Amino acid sequence: MSLIKLSVNGKSYQVEVAEDMPLLWVIRDFLGMNGTKFGCGIGQCGACTIHLDGQPIRSCSTPVLAAIGKKITTIEGISEKGDHPVQQAWIAEQVPQCGYCQSGQIMSAVALLNEKEAPSDADIDAAMVGNICRCGTYKRVRAAIHRAAADKREMLSKR
C-alpha cells in the first residue's frame, strides 16, 4: 500500500492503495467516480477507456503507478454539463442503448477528434475498434463521430 497523488479531471486526490491496483478500480472504488466502466478487465472491450495526458488508455490494465504526475480525464471530466460536442452528437444520434459501453466509446471518440478534424471511416475504425458494444450501436457511433466532427468544423469556421 502506498499513498498516491493523482490528478483527475483537474483536481488533485490522494489515495492509499496497492501500487499495482488498476486505475479503473482506484477511480471507481476509491475516488467514487462511476462513469468509467468495468467490462472485461483485460484490455479487450474498451468500457474502461479514460485519457492519460490526453491519450486514450484502458484503465483496467493500467496500474495506478503509471498515472503519477500525469493528467487523468474521465467521462465526468470532458464537460461540466454534458455538452461536449461529442456528447451532443451522441444525443442527436440517440446512440446509447443500455449505455454501459458508452463512456468508453465517447472517451475514444473525443481522443480521435482531438487528433483529426475530419476523420474518415477508416480513421473511425482504427480509433474505435477497441470499444465493444454488445447492444450493437456501431452504426450510430460512426454517425455521431461524423456529426461531431462536422459541428466542430462549423463552429471553428464561424469564429
Added chain:
Amino acid sequence: MTSNIDRRAFLRQAGLAGTALVIGFYLPGCKKQDGPEPEGSITLFKGNVDDVPEGTGINPFVIIDDQGNITLMAHRPDMGQGTYQSMPLLIAEELDVTLDQVTIKQAPGDKKYGDQGVGGSASVRTMWEPMRKVGAAAREMLALAAATRWGIDRADCDTENGMVINRKTDERLAYADLVAAAAQLPIPENPPLKSPDKFRLIGKSVARPDVPLKVRGAANYGLDMKKEGMVYALIERAPSFSSKVKAIDDSAVLAIPGVQKVLKTERILFKKRMEGVAVIADSYWAALQGRRALKVTWENDEVLLDTAAIYDKLRAAAQKEGVEVSSEGAFARAYAAAPVRLEAEYETPFAAHAAMEPQNALVEVRADSCEIWAPTQFPQWAQQEVAKTLGFQPEQVTVHVAFLGGGFGRRALPDFILEGVVLSKELGVPVKVVWTREDDMTQSPFRPGSVNRLQGGISSDGQLVALQHKVTTPSISYSLFPGMSGSNGEGGEMEPVNEHLYDIPNYQSRYVFADVDPIPLVWWRSVYSSTNVFAHECFIDELAEAAGKDPVAFRMAMLQTNQRNRKFLQFLAEKANWEKPLPENWARGIAMTHCFNTTAGHVVEISRNSAGKIRIERIITAVDCGIAVNPDNVKAQCEGCVVMGLSAALKPAITFTNGAATENNFHTYPILRINEMPQLEVHVVPNEEAPTGSGEPALPPLAPALANAISRLTGKRIRKLPLEDGLMG
C-alpha cells in the same frame, strides 16, 4: 450510504409522500408469448401510494402533487430496449403532458406494479392499452375538475401540455391547480383513448430521457451501487458445473492487504446448486488478488461433457421420432407422394449473452428484511426467490432496479443476487458480489445449441406441398426448473416454427429432447427462434432452388392467406431493390420470420473478392411491428439485433471442455467490432395496427439471410453456424 443510494431513497420519499393524485390499475396475469395481445382490462383505483390496497397487480403510476410536479413510474427495468421511456410515454400521451414536464422514476420490484418482468419483447405490446388508460383516466379527472370550476361541460374542455383549456374563453388551468379537486372525483372506468391521428408523442421518435445521463456517465448501473460498510465478494468457480469443493487452502489469500475472509458458498440456480469459494475483501481488486492466490481442490464423480460429446448426443437424438408439436394436413403422405423430395440437417451452437456489464448485486440482509440493488430483468421474481431463500415474506424484500448494462435474457435469473443473499446472511454485512468477465462467460447459463432436421416435398409445378421441421435441442425449462420433463416441446423449444408463416398444405413440427445437464441454459435474445429460424429459412431457400424459383417469388406464392405478411415481403423486396441485377461476384440472400407477434426480415448483399473471401456489402432490414411507439428506437433495436445476429453467425461459439465452457473473455469469444459493421438500413413498415414486439424479431432472420446469400454465390449450402473460419474476409 453513498450518494447514489441516498439520492434514490430521497427521491422515493420526496416523490411519493405528499401525493395528491395517484392512479394505478389492476393488470390481469401474464399471457403466452405469441397469440393475441392481452385485453388490457383494468380496474382503476386511487389513493396514496402508502395506502394502495395490497393485492396482486395493484399499483400507482401517475403521481401529481400540488406543486405541479408530475412523476411517472417506469415500472419495467431498462436493459437498453427503451422501457424507461416507452412505458411513461404511453401514459404521458393520454395525460397530455410532454416528457419534459415529467420526472420519470424507476420503480422497485413490487407486486403493486403488476407484472414487471422484461422479456419476450413484451412491454410495449402488452402495456399498449393499459398504460394509455392510466394516463387517460387521470386526464379525464383533471378535465372534469376544470369543467366543474368553470361551470361548463367536460366536452368544452381540451387538454394540452399539462393544462386544461376552456374552449369557449380560452382560459387555462394547470394540472397542479386542479389536482386536489380531481382527486375527489371517481375514476372513470373506461376513459376514452385518443385516436391515432391525435397522438403527439406516439410514433414521433421522441428523444429518450436516459440518453443524456448515459453520455455523461451519470446513469447508475448495478455495479455502481455502493453502501457504507459493504464488502466485496468474488467467487472462485468450480472447474466444471458439477464439481464439489474438497479442500480449501487460503494461506496465501489472507496475507493480501484488504482480504478479510475466505468461505465456501453456493450459487442457487433454481434446481441447480453450484459450489464455490468466496473471497471477501474491502475492494474488488483485493478480492481478485485473493482469488488468484486461492487454492481449491475440487472433486467430481460425474461424466464431464465436451462439445464433441454434446453434438454426438444431439445428432443421435435427431434420428429419433420425437413428439409432434403442431400439424396441418398430412405431412407423411404428402411427402411420400411428392415428386421432388429434399432433406437437410442444420446445426447451431451454444452462445453466451456477454452483456457488457458483468453480473453483480449489492445485498444487505438484516434480521427481518433484505434490501437489494441489482441489474435484474425480473425484480419481482428476484424478490420471491430471495424471500424463499431467507424464509421471508416477499414484502420483507426490497429490490431496487438499476439501469441494466445489457440483459438479453441472462438477467431474468436471480442466481447472482442469491449469491449476495447467502453471503450477506452469513457475514452480517452488506455484500457486493461482482462477477468477473470470465465468470460471466464461463458460468452464465447459455443459449442451447441444436440439430434441426428438415424434409420438404415439392410438387411437379414447383409448389412446396409438404414440410417437416424437427428440432433437437436441450430444454431450458428442464435445465432450470424442478419437475419439468422438458420432453413435450411445450417450453418454447419450437418457437416460432410451431406455427407456420407460409401457406403449406401439409406441415408438421416435431421436437426431440436432448439432455445436456449439468450445463446451465437460459433464454438468449429471441430464444429458440434464434436457432430454429436459421434452419427453417435456409431450408426454404434450398426448396426454392430445387423448385427453380426465385427466393422472393417462392415465398410470395406461399403468402396468400396472410396479406399483411405478403405486403411485408413486398415492402422488404422493394426497399432492397431485389429485382435489380448485381455486379458479378455479388449475391443477395433473404430471410424473414414472424415471432413475438412481429414480422421481420433482411436482405443481405455480399460480394466475393479474387481471393475468394466474402464480404457483407449491405444489409436491408424491414420490420412490421404495428405502430412504432418510438420509430427511432424500433430501428435501434433492429440494429442491435443485426449486430448480435452477425456476432452469433460469424464469431466463435461457446464450446465445452471437460464439463466447462472453454471461451472465457472477449479475446476467445469475440463479438462484432465497429470495423466489421456492414452498411445497414432499417425500414419500419408504416401502419396503424396495435404495436407488437421489437427487441428480438429482427435477430433470427439475419443468419439465414446471410447464409442464403453465401449459398447462392458459392453454390455450397451453409448448414452450420457459426460460419466456417476463413470464409469471410
